[in-house]
Amino acid sequence: MKFKIFETYEEASAYSAELLAEVIRTKRDAVLGLATGSSPEGMYKEIIRRYEAGEIDFSQVKSINLDEYVGLTGDHDQSYRYFMDTHLFNHVNINKANTHVPQGVGQDLAALAKAYDELIENLGGIDVQVLGIGANGHIGFNEPEHELHLKTHVAELKPETIEANARFFESRDDVPTKAVTMGIGAILSAKKIILIASGESKAEAVKALEDDFISTHVPATLLKLHADVTVVLDKEAASLLTK
Numbered sequence: 675m676k677f678k679i680f681e682t683y684e685e686a687s688a689y690s691a692e693l694l695a696e697v698i699r700t701k702r703d704a705v706l707g708l709a710t711g712s713s714p715e716g717m718y719k720e721i722i723r724r725y726e727a728g729e730i731d732f733s734q735v736k737s738i739n740l741d742e743y744v745g746l747t748g749d750h751d752q753s754y755r756y757f758m759d760t761h762l763f764n765h766v767n768i769n770k771a772n773t774h775v776p777q778g779v780g781q782d783l784a785a786l787a788k789a790y791d792e793l794i795e796n797l798g799g800i801d802v803q804v805l806g807i808g809a810n811g812h813i814g815f816n817e818p819e820h821e822l823h824l825k826t827h828v829a830e831l832k833p834e835t836i837e838a839n840a841r842f843f844e845s846r847d848d849v850p851t852k853a854v855t856m857g858i859g860a861i862l863s864a865k866k867i868i869l870i871a872s873g874e875s876k877a878e879a880v881k882a883l884e885d886d887f888i889s890t891h892v893p894a895t896l897l898k899l900h901a902d903v904t905v906v907l908d909k910e911a912a913s914l915l916t917k
């Protein structure tokens with residue numbers, strides 16, 4: 675695991691954008707595993723800037739997102755499909771048919787989850803997976819538990835996650851209590867992983883990435899088992915690191 679620490683969130687975002695751009699430069703039809711939330715927002719801004727400067731071509735790129743709230747359709751302004759459209763896809767020349775976000779609405783979410791894992795396989799796997807991290811150490815919506823799922827599944831959100839994400843909704847009661855999320859297996863099968871964290875609220879979870887343990891109670895620590903993870907931090911998120 676490599677730690678890259680920057681003075682500001684903007685610098686960290688520019689660095690993450692460069693890592694992602696590098697993957698696309700190397701492989702025009704790369705499969706990007708993408709994340710939502712506030713952590714990667716700055717990276718998407720920088721990616722759009724680079725696209726507008728003619729530095730990145732998305733015409734062959736495919737994307738697969740980590741998660742989606744159960745109960746929200748893609749046109750809901752807090753759905754992760756809506757986030758991806760408005761923060762990235764609507765601004766670059768990606769073919770929308772090549773962008774994938776789990777469906778949070780449907781008769782049989784378990785069947786849809788199974789189909790999502792098949793889709794990842796059919797795409798040929800994920801070339802680079804972008805991740806944020808929850809203050810409780812979650813990645814995607816793989817929340818701290820005794821056991822974690824390898825495959826895409828419906829997850830119950832922890833009260834602290836509902837609390838943290840309430841800032842995006844009108845009230846806490848509007849925050850969905852469940853989400854469909856890729857499992858730890860798909861995340862760890864990505865060839866390369868970029869984890870972005872910003873702000874003091876993430877410092878403790880980030881510290882767990884440095885310590886010598888893995889635990890399903892801090893899901894992000896399982897990333898230590900992966901050979902190519904870059905953790906991109908601003909100085910506040912890095913404030914408890916000893917290195």
Ligand SMILES: O=P(O)(O)OC[C@H]1O[C@](O)(CO)[C@@H](O)[C@@H]1O
Binds near residue numbers: 711712807808814
């Ligand atoms: O980046 P944020 O908004 O702090 O959220 C942390 C993580 O938790 C999630 O909300 C759940 O996947 C992600 O979207 C994000 O990476």
